[in-house]
Amino acid sequence: MAVPAPQEPALEDFAGDALAGLSATPKTLPSKYLYDTRGSELFEAICEQPEYYPTRTELAILKREANAMAEAVGPRAMVVEYGSGSGIKTQRLLSALADPVAYVPIEISHSALNASVAELAAQFPHIEMLPLCADFLQTVPLPEPERAAERVLIFFPGSTLGNFANEAAVELLATMRAEMGENGAALVGIDLKKDPAMIEAAYNDAAGVTADFTLNLLDRMNRELDANFDRGCFSHRARYNAIAGRIETHIVSEIAQTVLVAGRSIDFAAGEGILVEYSCKYSQSDFAAMAHRAGLVVTRSWTDPEKRFALQLVEPLPELAV
Structure with a gap:
């Protein structure tokens, strides 16, 4: 596509x-300027290095918990992904979700977006692909899918939230809250605090x-x-x-x-x-406090046995829902 x-x-x-x-x-x-075509290729190679635990740990969580995540999200979601990259994690999520109506990747690298959408469109011909080549930090209007969605799910895996200083991360979570709407949710990957030697490696x-x-x-x-x-x-x-x-x-x-x-x-x-x-890197309480400041609450959390990484499901605080 x-x-x-x-x-x-x-x-x-x-x-x-x-x-x-x-x-x-x-x-x-x-x-963001690290991710030109060559930079995106190199980042994919980083994810395959033996020292780089976040990607394989998150993928293992998705493999083990995808059905539970899908149950928590519910049917007919429109999945909006910030910084879609290669789309490997997205495949696992879309495979588990019940009747997702559309997939909206927002990716700054045109080449990465093209490759990801082409592969996902072949695997999921029943899901409408609505790619946006843009900076997800900038407000962009979300496209309307042909089929009405029950809710918007923002998918932000890979601990990319950690690339932002605390205040900027809270602002980004607040942007998610605005885009997901009253009934929406976000599934956010966070890298947890652990042995500094493992992190530096x-x-x-x-x-x-x-x-x-x-x-x-x-x-x-x-x-x-x-x-x-x-x-x-x-x-x-x-x-x-x-x-x-x-x-x-x-x-x-x-x-x-x-x-x-x-x-x-x-x-x-x-x-x-x-x-x-x-x-x-965050503790569970660190992230929960940031989410609360953005008008969100953690409703579910999935992690690995060693507590290296977590995927957090957040939804609008009821008293702040719009």
């Missing part, structure tokens, strides 16, 4: 965000795939923003901040240097980093 005209970030948006972030102190870049795999994924952002800026980053002069660094409860990923300049980006000179000191991603 062909995906509608892409709404990926315009080049001027990328340039503006890059220059603003690289001119700030400390330097930052939005994590997941973001520093021995094969170097995560480092390649991070440094690919430099290649993208070279290609799209006429930058002249030398990848050999930068390195990947991912460390767990136990106080904040999150992995903080930086691209670190190994030497003092000046780089051109979109016609502007950006100075780096030796050892200076660019923050490119957070990966927050």
Whole structure:
């Protein structure tokens, strides 16, 4: 199935965000720009690394608990997925749901969206595919399915919520609450707090795939923003901040240097980093408190035996339902 005209970030948006972030102190870049075509491919490879437990753990939860999740959601749902990626987890959910009427993936990578929808459309010909190539952080009107849905289910697996600082994560949960409507729900993946050594290993795999994924952002800026980053002069660094409860990923300049980006000179000191991603880890109570601030309540939770990961079903607080 062909995906509608892409709404990926315009080049001027990328340039503006890059220059603003690289001119700030400390330097930052939005994590969404990690996911160009090559970045999306590398992220799929990260998920296959032995150190990266979140994907296989979440898939195991979905395999074991999908029927219970489907019962909690109910029949004839319209599934809206933020950041659909390859769609492997989606296959398990759609297979279990009772008579889902439509699937609405919202994905910033046009190539990833095309591939995912093509595969899912072949597997689920009875489910209407309504893809949106857009940034799920931006408000986009949801399409109307041909068959009326009983409820909207927002599917947000993969611990992507953890890529946002606390306030931004609460805002995103509030956006979900607004989009799901009075009778809606969201199924959200969260990575739970655990041994810091296990967490750090997941973001520093021995094969170097995560480092390649991070440094690919430099290649993208070279290609799209006429930058002249030398990848050999930068390195990947991912460390767990136990106080904040999150992995903080930086691209670190190994030497003092000046780089051109979109016609502007950006100075780096030796050892200076660019923050490119957070990966927050939660306790069950952490997430419940965030959900409550967004007008949501956790109604069901599924986790693995080792309590490494959880899928949380949230619904609007009754007193705040609209």
